């Protein structure tokens with residue numbers, strides 16, 4: 230293999246002046262022959278047509294999905310909805326949960342409604358049992374708990390990951406995505422990380438058969454924020 | 464004539480009569496390519512892209528881009544009977560039941576990491592040597608485009624298998640869409656065909672991943688290489704190398720052999736990694752469901768810096784008039800990356816605005832001779848490395864027994880403090896290196912030999928460096944001497960003042976030795 234370097238000249242990139250001038254005059258001349266310069270109607274129509282083509286994706290992509298309407302504001306929790314253990318799907322009594330224990334919960338859906346990933350992504354709840362004296366809640370929030378059992382939306386208020394790590398000693402819930410940390414004893418107040426709002430608390434109580442049920446729907450939208458989110462309730 | 468020669472001749476004749484290719488080929492077989500190891504980085508990008516095309520196409524034969532629910536009954540028993548999407552199911556199938564499937568998946572993923580690393584390394588080479596200067600600004604813009612699309616392509620790629628990790632990534636992408644003011648919820652619903660996760664997203668990103676973006680890559684890479692070919696490669700300075708010539712090895716045979724051989728090296732290394740190093744073992748984390756997550760969730764490294772920025776963001780939201788704006792998502796997720804990438808794309812134009820230099824440059828700069836540029840580059844790298852480290856803050860915390868809180872504050876403070884410090888230090892180092900160059904040229908190399916003069920004085924012997932080396936160290940033009948001072952008209956107003964200020968900063972240099980310097984010194988010695 231030869232190991233001799235060789236030298237080549239570079240050519241100038243810029244075209245010769247005369248070629249440039251030529252291009253301009255040829256272009257003008259050619260354009261002239263179309264007569265477009267004088268026909269402003271054609272030019273305008275062309276402009277409008279191109280503009281419409283540019284706008285067409287707005288129309289064409291309209292069917293890529295439905296409108297969100299109130300989707301982000303609601304969940305399947307309402308007054309009296311039973312708490313079901315996930316994945317067993319069985320209702321749960323206060324006595325099923327020891328102090329310090331955590332349970333993953335999904336709502337009982339009206340018969341005929343199928344459990345989908347979309348539902349789970351909004352409905353998932355964490356149930357945690359503390360000693361009642363560990364709570365540091367205002368009276369209303371305390372009334373949303375039942376015998377030391379407190380329920381929060383499991384969907385992180387930052388970017389929607391599942392807030393799955395519970396530290397028993399500190400009563401902290403930790404989101405593994407960006408480490409937002411929520412203090413369970415203080416209604417899931419954010420004590421660390423980028424999340425800006427506490428996890429929404431689900432008010433719970435028991436029904437006539439002693440099973441845990443929701444007192445009411447979530448009072449605020451769950452999960453990450455969105456433009457239409459009215460945050461006057463927190 | 465041997466038969467083989469006859470056949471070759473006949474074929475060549477056949478082709479040339481129909482294309483006239485001989486003339487072009489004749490000229491280009493001897494095309495000159497300057498040689499330097501750092502010119503291989505771009506080649507690695509190209510070769511790993513080819514590997515991605517080949518392995519990716521193999522994967523498409525079995526991958527089923529569908530979020531339809533199925534029940535697993537393949538040969539990986541721990542997941543038997545589990546409900547999952549067809550996408551995850553088929554990725555398991557590729558991994559366990561398709562001959563060579565796991566190997567191809569792993570090569571594909573390793574090639575993606577190498578592709579992105581090579582793009583970034585190539586970008587640094589181009590930046591620090593000033594190769595983006597006129598006439599190569601278009602290629603710089605194309606490069607920034609390739610980097611951006613590469614990040615998107617990689618993200619979409621590891622989102623395809625629909626395992627717990629990738630679903631979590633998609634969840635986060637959805638939250639970013641949702642956070643965009645005014646349009647957010649609509650954009651999210653349109654992208655996902657309704658509520659998250661839905662069944663539309665993976666089929667859609669699949670077509671983007673295997674058709675749209677690869678097509679765009681092919682087009683951009685082609686233009687990129689055509690421009691390199693036509694404008695001819697830049698070269699490092701040295702004796703005999705000028706702005707008007709190009710010194711190096713001919714395409715045939717040297718460059719062809721090198722490039723061809725190097726392709727096999729890259730292919731070999733990637734295949735070796737794919738064969739021995741496990742990557743993205745999706746069966747360990749299980750299928751995606753929004754109610755679960757695995758601890759230590761980490762994106763691929765080229766997304767890690769974004770994750771790190773998001774993790775460091777303070778919890779800021781604005782609530783007003785019944786609306787919510789999530790600064791904690793918008794700033795780290797869209798605004799900062801937007802500023803960084805726009806700044807990067809515009810840099811060649813900003814630099815030439817500051818220096819007023821509108822000439823062509825084919826000789827590369829030695830980084831020390833452009834202290835401001837080099838310092839700016841190191842500053843950006845510092846910034847990105849801090850965010851990258853913060854993207855793994857949970858892992859760093861557990862490995863080194865630190866608190867997450869400590870790491871976060873370290874990150875938040877150092878993101879503002881360390882980049883400027885690294886700028887100042889780098890600039891000083893560059894100037895010291897310039898000074899060292901100057902000494903080397905004027906006084907020669909220290910030999911370490913001491914001699915005693917008749918009068919008892921001890922002196923170290925300095926040996927003059929070769930003329931070639933002297934040339935290399937002094938050939939550059941220093942910016943201060945360039946079209947500066949800027950015309951007075953160019954420095955009025957706020958913009959003008961800023962420009963003048965930056966221009967002055969750019970002109971701080973240790974004067975390169977001139978012939979006069981050398982002569983004076985010589986006279987003093989004698």
Ligand code: HEM
Nearest residue numbers: 515516519520522523526572575617620621623673677743
């Ligand atoms: C620059 C280019 C590309 C990058 C950075 C890239 C990156 C990735 C990554 C990181 C994955 C995840 C693999 C895993 O760990 O499971 C992936 C999956 C995939 N890619 Fe690509 N890719 C590229 C080009 C292509 C091309 C050109 C094709 C096909 C023509 C392709 C087809 C696929 C398929 C079918 C999958 C899903 C199958 C699986 O994950 O096993 N990719 N890609």
Ligand code: FES
Nearest residue numbers: 385387388404407
């Ligand atoms: S999604 Fe929970 S901290 Fe970001």
